[in-house]
Amino acid sequence: VTGDTDKPININSIQQSLDMQSNTVTFTGSVVVTQGTIKINADKVVVIRPSGQQGKEVVEAYGNPVTFYQMQDSGKPVSGHSQKLRYELEKDFVILTGNAYLEQLDSNVKGDKITYLVKEQKMEAFSDKGSRVNTVLIPSQLQDKGNSAGKSQTKPAPQKKSN
Amino acid sequence: CGFHLRGNTQVPTEFQKITLTSGDPYGPLTRSIREQLRLSDVTIVEDNKDAKDGQAAEIPSLRVLGETIGKDTVSIFKDGKTAEYQMVMIVNAQVLVRGHDLYPLTVRVYRSFFDNPLTALAKDSEQDMIMQEMRQQAAQQLVRKLLSVHAAELQNNDARVQGQDVVMPKVQSANDFAPAAGNKDAAAQ
C-alpha cells in the first residue's frame, strides 16, 4: 500500500555481516525482510545504502526462490518469486530475474525477467531468446478457489469488493 | 425328412416376456405388433404397472420407431397412366437387451395392386385394406427377427466372455441402413 516505503525495514536472519565502508549489510540463512506490508523471504539478502542516505536503500535478495509479497491499495495483494530480486526503495521499483513469477488475484505473469513499478503498478516482462512470457488472466469464480500456480505463502486478506 | 415341431426357430426364451414401447402407442402399427406378439405366445409386460420391482429391469424391450409407406408406379398402360402401384412399408424398431446392446431392426413389406381411376373411392379402400395387411406382415417379420437378435446376443455373450469387443451382429446388412430411396409420399410417423 502507499506509505510502505516510509516505514522502517526490519530484517532478521541467522547471520548478518556489515561492511561499513561500502555501506552494505549481508544477511544469510532464511532471511525475512519486512517493511509495512512488503515481505521478502530469501536465502541471502544484501542491503546497500548508497552514500549512507536513508530511504535510498537497494535490497538484493537471492534464493531458491526468493518470494515477494505486498498488499495494494485496491485490497488485492501482489506476490511473486524468482531466483534473484532487486528492490530499489526510492523508486519503489522491483526487478525479478530468473524464472520470475508475479501474481495478482486476477492474473499472473511468468517470464525470464519482470520489472514492477509498485506505485504506478507498471509491470514489464521480458523473455530471453527462445523462451516466452506467460500471462494468465483468472476469472473471478476461479480466484476464490485459488487454484492458480505459485500461490503466495500468506493467505491474502479477505478480498473486499473492488470498486 | 427330419422335420420336427418348431425347435430353434421359435421365439427365444428371453423374449417370451417383453415390454413394448412406441411413439404412437395406440396407432394401427403398434396395435398390429401387439396382436402378433400375443399370437406368438409372447406376454407383453406393461412398462412398470404389473412388473414386480426388479423384474421389469431384466425384461428386454421392443421399441417401435415408426413406419414409412411409399407408393410408386411399377407398370403403365399404353396411355401412360399407372396400371399397377407397388407399396413398400418400412418399419424401424429397436430391441434393447437390458445392460447389453441395442439391436436396430428394419423390416420391409411389398404389396402391389391395380389402379382404376374410374373407381377411385373403391381403390382407396383397397389401399387402406392392403396397408393394414402390410402392418400385420411387418409385425410378423419383426417377431421372426427376434431370432436373429437372440443369435447375435449369444455371439456377443461369448465375445464378452473372451474379452473381445462386441461386434455388430449380423442382424442387419449394411445396405439396410442406407436410407430408403426417397419415397414419393413417405408418411413417416
Next chain:
Amino acid sequence: DLAEQCLLGVPMYNKPLVSGKPEDLPVHIKADHSNANYPDNAVFSGNVDIQQGNSTLTADHVQLDQKDQPGHPDPLRTITATGNVNYGDNQVQLKGPKAWSNLNTKDTNVWQGDYQFVGRQGRGDADLMKTRGENRYTILENGTFTSCLPGDNSWSVVGSQIIQDREEEVAEIWNARFKIGKVPIFYSPYLQLPIGDKRRSGFLIPSLNYSNDSGFEFSLPFYWNIAPQYDATITPHYMEDRGLQLENEFRYLNVTGSGLMALDWLDKDRHYDEDHPNSNEKDPKRWLFYWRHGGVMDQVWRFNIDYTKVSDPYYFSDFSSKYGSSTDGYATQKFSVGYAQENWDATLSAKQFQVFANAGNANSYRAEPQLDMNYYKNDIGPFDLHLYGQAVKFTSENPGNPTAERYHFEPTIDMPLSNRWGSLNTEAKMMATHYQQDVPKNNANFSSLKDSVNRVMPEFKVDGKMIFDRDMQWAQGYTQTLEPRAQYLYIPYRDQSNIYTYDSTLLQTDYTGLFRDRSYSGLDRIASSNQIASGVTSRIYDDALVERFNVSVGQIYYFTRSRTGDDTDTIDQNKNTGSLVWAGDSYWKISDSWGLRGGMQYDTRLDSVVLGDAVMEYRRNAETMIQLNYRYASPEYVTAMIPAYKNNQLYNQGINQVGAIGSMPVADRWAMVAGYYYDTNANQTADALLGLQYNTCCWSIGVNYERKIKDWDNTDRNSKYDNRFSIHFALRGMSNNYSLGTADMLRSNILPYQRAF
C-alpha cells in the same frame, strides 16, 4: 471417396472441447515481451498467442484493456490485435491484419480478412468479419461465401452484409450477387441460403430444363426461413412456350404434426391450345394446390390430410411437378381426424377424388363424411371381442348417379389359441348393414336398386397353422422351416344386386390375399364363401438366424360358388367350384448385395396365369446397383378387374413389361444412371431414362434424359411420347451429404426405382 477428398481441404478441430461460458474460462497469453500497467491495460508483443477455452488468437502485437464493470465480479477484458492476426476455434477460423475481441463474450472482429469453417466446407473473405452470440453468428460486411475448397473459385455469393446463423443453419444475404468464377450471374436485394441440412439440404439454385412441350425452362428458387417451425420456398419458373409459373411451397411444424402446402400458379398458358386443340379455352390459368399433413398429438389425436387439386385433368402430363406424375389417373383429396385409445378408436374422414380421365371425373364417388369406430376387448376368458361400426354418406359428381347412406355394425369374437409351434384361431362375425339409397328413377341400369336395403350376414372362420423346422444337412448351421396353414371360411349367400357399388372393387389374391375373408374391398359386395384356403411356407434361416429365403404356395378350394348376385362381374358369374385360385411368392436374399423376389397367381376361372412379377437386384452400395424386373397381368384378368376396360383396345391386352435400371459411379466424381422399360405386348418402349452427374466438392452438374409415354392418341391409335431433357446445376458442400446424386436420378422417371430387398 469424394467425402474424404473434400474434407482434406477443411481445417479440423482436434483438441478436446472445453465447455463453459467464455467469461468463466481462464485466458492464457504467451508472448516474447509483455508490458502492463495494472489493472487497466497490458501490451504483449512478439508472436503473441492467446488461448481461452476452445479459441486461440495469434498476432504480432496485442493490447489488452481491462475495465471494471459495476456490479460484476469480472472486469470487462477486450483485446486489440494487429499484425497477421489468426483467430480459430471449433467452429470457424478468421485471418486478417487487425482484430478486436471481447474475452468475456468471445465476440470477435477481424478486418479485411478471410474466414474458413472448421469441420465442414465453407469459406470466404470480407471487409469486416464479426462472430457474435458465443460463436453462433458470423456476420460479414461486404463479404463473400462459397463452399468450394481454397483455390477453387467456381462459384461464390457476394453480399453487402451476410449473417450466418450456425444454429439455424441459415445464411441471410443482403444485396446478394451470385457469381460463377468472377462473373456475377444474378442479383437479389435479399436472399436466404440454407448452410447445412437442418432446414433444407443444399442451396436452392437455378435449374435449366428443355422438353418438347414446354421448351426451355428456367427456375430460380428463393428460400425464406420464416421461423424455426415455418419456412417457405418461392420459385419463379419460366417456361419458354408457356409463360411464367410461380411455385410456392410452405412447410410448417406445430403441435398437430408437420405438413406442407404448395400453390403453383401459371396465369396464362400460351401452349394450352396447341396441346389440347379440341378444348375451346384460350391461354387458360393453370394451377395446382397441394396440402399434406401428418401428425399424432398427445399420443391420442391423429391428423392426416392428403389433398391435391389441379386446374385441369392434363396438368400433370403438361407440367413436371413434385406433387404428382403424368402416370396419375386421379388426384386424392382426403381429410381425416382420429382419436385412439388403448381399446377403442374413432376416425372421421372425408374422401373425394379429381379423376383425370374425362369420362371418369363425371362419375367419381365421394365419401363425405365417413365415421369408422373400433372397440377392442381382449382376454374375456379365452375370447377377444372386436366391435366395428361405420356410418358413411356416398355422393357422386354426377347427379344422375345413386347416392346412399350406409350404416354398418360388425361384432367379431375370436378365440386365439397359440403355443410354441402353432396357433389356431376360431372367429365368428356378424355383419349387419343398412343402406338408405337415393336411386334416380329414369335410369335403366339402376332398376334393380332399392331405396332401403338391410343386409345381415354371419361369418365363421377357423384358421390354423403349425411350424416345423429342421437343421439343414447341406448347409452347416442353417435351419429350414415348414409352415402349413389352413383356413375354413363360411359366409352365406346374400343377393346384393339391389345395392350399388360405392367403395367395392375386386381384390387381388396374392398369397396373403388367399387367407382374407373378403374378396371385394369396401362393404358393398361381400361374396358368399364356403371354402378352404390352404398353403405352405418354407423359410431358410442362416447360421445367424437371419431369414435368407422363403417360398409360399397356396390355393383356395371352393366347396360352393362364391358370388354376390352382381351380374356385371365376370368372376362372380363363374359357376365352377373346386381348387380355382392358386398363388405363390418367394424371396431369396442370396447375400448382402444379391436379392431375388417374385410372385405368381393362377385363376382357373379365367383359365390363365393371372398375375406374375419377378425382380432381381444386385446392390453393392447406394451408388452401384442393377435391377431387372418383369411384370405380367393377363388380359382376361385386367378386364375382369376393371370391367369398364373390357372392349377398350388400350387396356385389354393386359400388362407384359420387362425393365432394367442400374447405376454406377466413375472415379468418385461421376454418377451414371440408366433405365429402360419395354412393353412386350405393344412392342414399344414404356419409359427410358438416362442420367449423368458430375460432382466436385462444391458444385455438381447433371444431365437427365427421359422418353416416356405421356398420353394416348385416339385418332391414329398409338401412344404419344414425351422427350424431356434437363440439365440441373446444384451447389454442394453445404451439408454433409456427399452422395453423387444417384438416388435422385433413379427416382426422376415415371417408373421410379424401388429397392427390391
